[in-house]
Amino acid sequence: MSMQGVQNEEKIHLNKEEQARVRERSLKLLGEIVRPVRSRLFISLALVMTSQALRVSGPFLIAMVIEKALPAAQAGDFSVLYWTVGGIFATTVLAGVTIAFFMRFAAKVNQDIMFGLRKRLFRHTQNLSIEFHETYTSGRVIARQTSDLDSIKELLDSGGSEMISGILFMLFTAIALITLDFSSFLIMLVSFIPLFFLTRWFQKNTRINYRKTRVASAKLIVHFVETMTGIRAVKAFRKEKRNEDTYKELVEDYRFVNAKVIQLFGIYDPGLIMIGNITVSFVLLWGGYRVIQGDLGIGVLVAAILYARSFYDPMENIAMFYNSYQSANSALEKISGVLEEEPSVPDPVDSLPLAPRKGHLNFNTVEFAYSNGKVVLPTFNLDIPAGQTIALVGTTGAGKSTMAKLISRFYDPSSGTVELDGVDLRKLKDDDLRKAIVMVTQEAYLFSGTVAENISLGKPGATREEVEASAKAVGAHEFILSLPDGYDTDVNKRGGRVSAGQRQLISFARAFIADPTVLILDEATSSLDIPSERMVQHGLQTLLAGRTAIIIAHRLSTVSIADRVIVMEHGKMIEDDTPAKLIAGTGKFAKMHKAWRDSLV
Known part of the structure; x- marks a missing residue:
């Protein structure tokens, strides 16, 4: 061995x-x-x-x-x-x-x-x-x-x-x-x-x-x-x-x-x-x-x-x-x-510059298997125009999060290429990639420190005015002011604890101030209750405006703001259209939507 x-x-x-x-x-x-x-x-x-x-x-x-x-x-x-x-x-x-x-x-x-x-x-x-x-x-x-x-x-x-x-x-x-x-x-x-x-x-x-x-x-x-x-x-x-x-x-x-x-x-x-x-x-x-x-x-x-x-x-x-x-x-x-141990996704030796801000993503004959040999994505092609918001839906294990990891370049495809504005992600410097693509996850992790410090992680050196502007844009400003020390509240000390919805809004503000070309929301609202989800909906719409976005969601309420829905099953796309057309059809998404709607009654 x-x-x-x-x-x-x-x-x-x-x-x-x-x-x-x-x-x-x-x-x-x-x-x-x-x-x-x-x-x-x-x-x-x-x-x-x-x-x-x-x-x-x-x-x-x-x-x-x-x-x-x-x-x-x-x-x-x-x-x-x-x-x-x-x-x-x-x-x-x-x-x-x-x-x-x-x-x-x-x-x-x-x-x-x-x-x-x-x-x-x-x-x-x-x-x-x-x-x-x-x-x-x-x-x-x-x-x-x-x-x-x-x-x-x-x-x-x-x-x-x-x-x-x-x-x-x-x-x-x-x-x-x-x-x-x-x-x-x-x-x-x-x-x-x-x-x-x-x-x-x-x-x-x-x-x-x-x-x-x-x-x-x-x-x-x-x-x-x-x-x-x-x-x-x-x-x-x-x-x-x-x-x-x-x-x-x-x-x-x-x-x-x-x-x-x-x-x-x-x-x-x-x-x-x-x-x-x-x-x-x-x-x-x-x-x-x-x-x-x-x-x-x-x-x-x-x-x-x-x-x-x-x-x-x-x-x-x-x-x-x-x-x-x-x-x-x-x-x-x-x-x-x-x-x-060596990084499985190393920085390129001969990097290429990233084109001016667009956000065009392309999966070109991508295949992906984990190191244990398990194939998650068989041959896969997908084109996402700049500025489009797509929603990825499907059962657990369908390949949605794997796609997000490939776009974020947490993993490299086993074959094929994932491209941003015509450049293979493997040719981009890690710093350029992290500035261009930001992921907001379900955990909405907050680091030790103040609310302002957590928001400014998206843009190191950001001024207080920029921090507050990003919080206002996603609807987080009011609740932050209600905290014991406002933006200077330590999120890990007694009195500074925030709810799941508030944590998510802070993470939205952090993503907003980073101003990425591509934004990935990996089940970012799945852990929230209905009132908390409604609280972040406005912030979510502000966050997505003017940028390419990929939303991975179990809750179909989040899908309504997407321009396009892709239904995944066993690593393959089985449906791809606007939410309205898919709901009006008889496919898997229509059945999922009906089941979700019935659950609210």
Whole structure:
């Protein structure tokens, strides 16, 4: 199976080819995020090397005190003792200062890395096509932006510095021990055999379990987000108990995989301690024998024991780093998968300018199928003259919303072209396309901020006069003035809540101020009750005047303002004429209209 992008991201057991593919992708991303700060990383490395070299010098200087300074002091020469003790004091202070400076410097570098990655992930995810967001759940997107980024941040903040410090400390300790007593170093080297096998076992098992923890964590977030997003439906269908049971199962799965990781550390940490203590015992035994034989100085033995004892201290920190690394690596795999995704409707390399404002739309032998192969629109031709308002009607799944998505270029046709004023939409820059074509949806989504800010989204930089003029044009001005702070009312704060009809009027004002050539209303009034629908009818007529409009509606009351009605069924046009002629006929639309009229009686 392919590991391209986010495909199979929840797969736990990967074959060698898949592991290599994911590892390559993750390492590539890691290289990209550290490249801007690589010069500062070298400075950080120099600082930590200096600090660890100073730390390691301590036992060496102690050996000097015992072997050289104390005998010299007994002979009346205290200068060597003063110099060596002063050296111990100086190296201790310098090591502390260097470590403190390194920690502050590294923290700034880490923050810059995370800042760049957060911006990149947000920008890339936002720029991906609608197809991605319709298949990749919002909960998984949130998991990438929160828990996964936090795992990488934890690795950079603590794990990375501890790992580098630990490795350098062990390296310098080994060098110092080779210099002091090579045979003690050989004893320590032999201990690497059981240490190697223990560490390999630990790595193999934690890699799988950390991948499981990321999957389990993502499932928790997805379930929580979906529950809270659909809380009205949850309460309406009394789904709380089922959701709670599902959440408990997911929490139990998450607890289980985390417990497995803890169990692995419960074996690894004691194993490290045991290997370290046994190694120190052998160094002491062999070194003591040589001291008795007169082949080794007592000061060198003390230093060798101190080095052997401290050599294994960083191993636990390195193990903790591996803990953070496995969690961050799993997160990096998923983030790199998202960043590897490409927009399915990319901006053209060689764009064409859009003709002066007209609004002529043309579907030229268009076919469309989703990525799963399901054909929604078989070969389809449609011509919509500039300035015409057409209504698309039909049962659910007839292809109406698909047509709207093709006109908005949320998707590209599988074959054929959708043209605006003779230009293939695939040849238009995204900015030009979004200015020319605006869609008003059923949700009438309002962003955090004031009413005026929400309206001005249609025209960034719009003046207050332009905002109020657009609201007046669609009939929203009066109710906006009745809000607690008028146009400055925060729509998400208490007292600033607006009804469904009022939200729709604000979205109409937003579309009006954008002044598009083509306007798409995708069931924009289907969620409104009759009084609310009547409230927005005037605004709707004002909004449609002088522009090409496509209305997708279940309610036939909205169709009455259209110049032309197209009845869709299974992706095909089965009727196409004026509302009056279709109502007077005997076709599907006439039957739909009669059923709707009878429902009002």
